[in-house]
Amino acid sequence: MLCLVLAYRHLNIESSITLTVFNLFFISLFYQLSGGLTRKASILACGNIIGLVWNYVFQNVANTGSMVFGISFNVFFSVIYPLLTLTWIVPFWSLSLSILPKPPSNVRPPA
């Protein structure tokens, strides 16, 4: 929640929406996986911090870019923003799933 507020007040609305959706998906899906609540909460907190830092860094890149290249850089940044979001969410999600305890595998070897 703190990260969402920070994103909204100090970054931009795209960051807030991204983090909100990230949290919604994470909480609703991860909650049902195996592993202790502490571990999941820690992973969620890390995700929010990483997301916040990531957006902060790129927000500064956008601000600097628009100062150097003009308003067109802002437009360019808006267009590539989804891909930039992808570069932190997908690896984080994948890494998080890989460190949870695994359920029993039901894929059987060929006889």
Add this chain to the structure above:
Amino acid sequence: MLTEVLNAFFLFSVVVITAYLIRHYIFTVTVLKSAQKSQPATTSPSDYTPSVTVLIPAHNEEHVIGALLQKMSELNYPKSKIEILAIDDASTDKTGAIADTYAKRYSQIKVLHRGRDIGGCGKPAALNQAIKQAMGEIIIVFDADYIPHPDVVRRLVSVFIDPTVGAVQGRPVVLNEPENIVTRLNSLERIGGYKIDEQARDLLRLIPQFGGTVGGFRKSIIQELGGFDEAMITEDTDLTFTIALSGYRIRYADDAECYEEAVASWSAYWRQRQRWAKGHMQVCLKYWHRVLRSKHLTFRQKVDGMLLLNVYFMPLLTLVSLGIGAYLIVTGSILSSSLWLVAPTSVYSFVGNYAPFFEIGVGAYLDGRRQIQWLAPLLIFSFILNTLICGKAFLSLIVDKALRRRSVWVKTEHTGTANSYIQKQTEPKTDAGI
């Protein structure tokens, strides 16, 4: 005027992309809840043993057909109630000879040789001819590169105890996953597609897709419907909707597993997915209005049916809408800048064959796979490739329609290298080679 049209299109795209995202989220949650409740397997070997014909269409499959026929001889299904019919479809290699060898060795194995005058023009035609001489009331189809579990036929057939079930789809698992990055990414896509997508559609009583292999249908239904449409290059998708629109149910059997040889090069991946995309688009054009008007489908089935039919158009729609959105932002004429905010959420669909990464990730998790999760970020590249594939498939389909010519069925080549992984598998598949 142009701005208004572009804004309307952008709004439409946002709604459709969001619909897919919600759909995949519902699928993922559904399967997770089901796994938590430890529900019994979708199917289990039972005493229900109707007569079965297993069809194995094979065109130039000398590298793989022997291994499959050997496994077929080891199925734990009553020998008196099963026939295995290998279809040598105008092969120019030793496929026919190898099949004949097994037919001489095992009485339940038979071979249908199709000459070059009528054969070699696609799987649907081969299946149609074989169905005419099939003895079983249930037809099960396997592609030649598959390695089945001994009880796969029992598990597939058990769903037909319900007379409303018209077809069943089992679960292909990539055997040569450790071969290279292509096979590993292929495996990830398969995990998402079957473990989550198909499973959820079965649990929610939607329309699981018959995939043309590791699956089956009632012989009476296929005869009633006139057989496979030989003009379609994805006859499996075509049959899916034919059966669903006839009022029969299609089931998915997650524990009816069968190992397959995945394509191991990007060029083979391109050719295979090109056929899937083009064929799927063909089926969409044929059935979309029938799905909407059907009296046999529920509202939910119609919605999911439409989303399933249009799935191969989605990568194109996503990129076009991003381009249009960018143009509208640049010109300052976007209807509502808040629509562009959906873009961050659309990114969730930017992986693989248009499946959200969380769906694939959860599928791999439920399979007990950990290290393969690390490859999920690489699916963005296969998504880009799939977008190009869908674009080319769309153009190719338009050209075929304009020239009124039949689409060509392109065979996937199999090398038999996956068979070497059978000996390496001595325990349940984990993250071998990753």
